[in-house]
Amino acid sequence: MNHETVTELLPWYVNGTLAPHERAAVEAELASCPLCAADLAELQRIHAAMHELDQDAPGPSESLFARTLARVDTQPQRKGVAFSLRGWWEQLSAWGRVAALAPAAVAILFIAVVGGRALVAPQRAGISTYSSPVAGQPKTMDELETRNNALAPAAAPPPAGVAGTVARSAAEQVPVPQAQSVLSKLKATNGPTLQPLAPSQRPQLIRTGEIALLVPDVERSLAQLQQLAQLQFGDVISLNDQTPSVPGVRHSAQVQLAIPADRFDITMDALARLGAVQSRAISAENVTDQIVDGQARLRNLRRTEADMLRILDRAGKIPDVLEVTQQIAQVREQIEELDAQVQSLQHRVAYSTISIDIEDEKPIATAEPGIGTQLNDAWKAALRQVRTFSVRLASAALVIVAFAPYWLILVVIALVIANRLRK
Amino acid sequence: MQPAHDADATREAEWLRLTARGDRAAFERLFRAYEHRLYRFSLGLVRDQQLAEEITGDVMLDVWRGAPRFRGDAKASTWIFGIAHHKCIDALRRRRPEHVELQTLQTVRDATAGPEELAVEESFRRALGDAMLELTPEHRAVLELTFINGCSQAETAAIVACPVNTVKTRVFYAKQQLRRILDRRGVRREMP
Structure with missing residues (x-):
C-alpha cells in the first residue's frame, strides 16, 4: 500500500472501522512515515474535538418523543416487500435482461392492440345497458x-x-339474478348466527x-x-x-x-x-x-x-x-x-x-322539420363524427409512438432473424 | 457506527424486527436510542434546531412505517441514518433564507462557549466548529458520519448513497478544506 492510499484510510483508522489487513498496512506505513504520523495526530485531534462538540450540542426537545409517538398512532405500517425488483434486475446478465424484456414487450404490444379495440367497445355496450330496463x-x-x-x-x-x-x-344496478346469488351466499354465511330482532327491539x-x-x-x-x-x-x-x-x-x-x-x-x-x-x-x-x-x-x-x-x-x-x-x-x-x-x-x-x-x-x-334544418343537422352530425374519428386516430398514433421502444426492439429482432434465415 | 459494538447492532436489529411487527415498546426503545444521534447529525447538516428536530421526528416516523420493508442487508443504523441523510439533503435543497443559518451559527457558538474558553483545546474546538459551518453539506455529512458516528467507509457510502471511492475523496477534500480554513484563521492544527 502506498503513502496516498494509507493517507486516504487514516480517518477510518482513527474511528477504528478498518478491516484487519488495512489496519496492518496503515500501521506499517505509520511506523516508517513521519508525514503519515503527523497526519494521524491531526486527525485524532479533530476526532476528539468533534466528539466534544457533539457532546456539547443541544439535544432535541423532550416533547419530540411524545409528538412523534402521537403521529405514529395515526400512521399504518407499510407491508413488507419480500421481492426486490431492482435487486433481481441487477443480478441478471445482459442476455438475461433481454430474455426478461422480450415477453414483456410482446405482452405490452398485445395489450396495446387489444386495448385499442376495447376503447371503442364500451360506448356501444353502454347504450344497451341503459335501455335494458325498458325492454x-x-x-x-x-x-x-x-x-x-x-x-x-x-x-x-x-x-x-x-x-x-x-x-x-x-x-350501477346489479342484475337481479346476480344480486340474488349474492344474497343467497350472504344468507348461507350468516344464517346460523344472525337472528331477526323482535319488532319491539x-x-x-x-x-x-x-x-x-x-x-x-x-x-x-x-x-x-x-x-x-x-x-x-x-x-x-x-x-x-x-x-x-x-x-x-x-x-x-x-x-x-x-x-x-x-x-x-x-x-x-x-x-x-x-x-x-x-x-x-x-x-x-x-x-x-x-x-x-x-x-x-x-x-x-x-x-x-x-x-x-x-x-x-x-x-x-x-x-x-x-x-x-x-x-x-x-x-x-x-x-x-x-x-x-x-x-x-x-x-x-x-x-x-x-x-x-x-x-x-x-x-x-313535433312538426316535420324543413329541408334546411335537416341538412344543417346532417352537417353538424358529420362534423361531430369527423372530430371523434380524428381524436381516436391521434390517440392510436400516440399509443404507437409511446410504445416505440418496445416494438422497435421486436422489429430489430425480427429483421436480424430474417437476415440470418436468408443466409 | 458509533459505538460500533456488535452487541448494539444486534440489539437494534432486533428492535427493528419487532417494530416491523408493530411492537410499540420496541419502537420506543429504538427511538430513545436514536433521537439524540439523529438530531445532532441533522443539526450538523441543516444547522437549524427546529428543522433538525422536525427531520428527526420524520425519520423515526419513516422507520415505524417502513420497518416491515427493512430487509436486513445493512445494519439498522445504516438504514436509519440513510433516511436521515436523504431528508437533510432534501431539506437543504429547499433552502431557507441565509439568516436562519447565521442565527443557528450563533446558537452553536454559544453552546460551545464555556468558562475554559481560553484553553487551547477549547479554542481549537470552537475554531473547528466554526470551520465546519463553512463546509458544504456533502463534506459535513461524511466528516460527521466518520468522526462522530464512527461509520466505516462502506456504511458511510450506503448512507450518503454514493460509491466508497467518492466517500474517500469527499473526506479527503473536506479535510483539506478544514485545514485551509483553520490556517486562514491562524489556528494551530498541531497538538500543543
Whole structure:
C-alpha cells in the first residue's frame, strides 16, 4: 500500500472501522512515515474535538418523543416487500435482461392492440345497458304482481340500527339474478348466527325513497302506479301531472306514495320495473331515541296528572283548587302535544314515503322539420363524427409512438432473424 | 457506527424486527436510542434546531412505517441514518433564507462557549466548529458520519448513497478544506 492510499484510510483508522489487513498496512506505513504520523495526530485531534462538540450540542426537545409517538398512532405500517425488483434486475446478465424484456414487450404490444379495440367497445355496450330496463317492462299489472311476489324474498330489510342513505344510478344496478346469488351466499354465511330482532327491539326508522323513471307512456304508468299503491295497501298522497302543449317537450309527472314500511322494499323494486331507472335513493332516519324518550316523558306526565287529581280531591280551599286545576291543565296540554308528536313519528315509521318522478322517453310529436334544418343537422352530425374519428386516430398514433421502444426492439429482432434465415 | 459494538447492532436489529411487527415498546426503545444521534447529525447538516428536530421526528416516523420493508442487508443504523441523510439533503435543497443559518451559527457558538474558553483545546474546538459551518453539506455529512458516528467507509457510502471511492475523496477534500480554513484563521492544527 502506498503513502496516498494509507493517507486516504487514516480517518477510518482513527474511528477504528478498518478491516484487519488495512489496519496492518496503515500501521506499517505509520511506523516508517513521519508525514503519515503527523497526519494521524491531526486527525485524532479533530476526532476528539468533534466528539466534544457533539457532546456539547443541544439535544432535541423532550416533547419530540411524545409528538412523534402521537403521529405514529395515526400512521399504518407499510407491508413488507419480500421481492426486490431492482435487486433481481441487477443480478441478471445482459442476455438475461433481454430474455426478461422480450415477453414483456410482446405482452405490452398485445395489450396495446387489444386495448385499442376495447376503447371503442364500451360506448356501444353502454347504450344497451341503459335501455335494458325498458325492454323488460311488464305489460300488465298481473305480470307486475307476479314479479313482486318473486322479488319478495330477495327484498331484505335494511341492517338493524343503521340510518343512512343509499343512492344508485341506472348504470350501477346489479342484475337481479346476480344480486340474488349474492344474497343467497350472504344468507348461507350468516344464517346460523344472525337472528331477526323482535319488532319491539327493531330500530324505528322513517324510510323515504326517491326514484326517477323514463317510461314509454306516462298516462299508462300513472295508472300502474295507482294500482301498485292499492296492491301494496298504500295510498297516492300527491300527484302532479304536467302534460305539455308545446311540441318537443316531454310529458312528465310527480307522484308521492305512502306505503306500509314492511312493503317498502318490494314497492321500490316493483317501481324500478315500470321504466328505465334514472336515479334511485333510499334514506332512513332513526327516530328510536325520540320515540322512546317521548313515551317515557308521556308516562311521567300521566303519573303527574294522576297525582294532581288526587291532590285536587283533597284540596278544600278554593284558591288551592284553582291552582291545582291550572297546573293540571298545563300538564294535559303537554301530554297532548307530546302524544301527537309520538304518534306522528310512529305513523311516519309505519308508513314510508316514496317520491316518483316519471318522464316520457320521447318528447311529444313535433312538426316535420324543413329541408334546411335537416341538412344543417346532417352537417353538424358529420362534423361531430369527423372530430371523434380524428381524436381516436391521434390517440392510436400516440399509443404507437409511446410504445416505440418496445416494438422497435421486436422489429430489430425480427429483421436480424430474417437476415440470418436468408443466409 | 458509533459505538460500533456488535452487541448494539444486534440489539437494534432486533428492535427493528419487532417494530416491523408493530411492537410499540420496541419502537420506543429504538427511538430513545436514536433521537439524540439523529438530531445532532441533522443539526450538523441543516444547522437549524427546529428543522433538525422536525427531520428527526420524520425519520423515526419513516422507520415505524417502513420497518416491515427493512430487509436486513445493512445494519439498522445504516438504514436509519440513510433516511436521515436523504431528508437533510432534501431539506437543504429547499433552502431557507441565509439568516436562519447565521442565527443557528450563533446558537452553536454559544453552546460551545464555556468558562475554559481560553484553553487551547477549547479554542481549537470552537475554531473547528466554526470551520465546519463553512463546509458544504456533502463534506459535513461524511466528516460527521466518520468522526462522530464512527461509520466505516462502506456504511458511510450506503448512507450518503454514493460509491466508497467518492466517500474517500469527499473526506479527503473536506479535510483539506478544514485545514485551509483553520490556517486562514491562524489556528494551530498541531497538538500543543
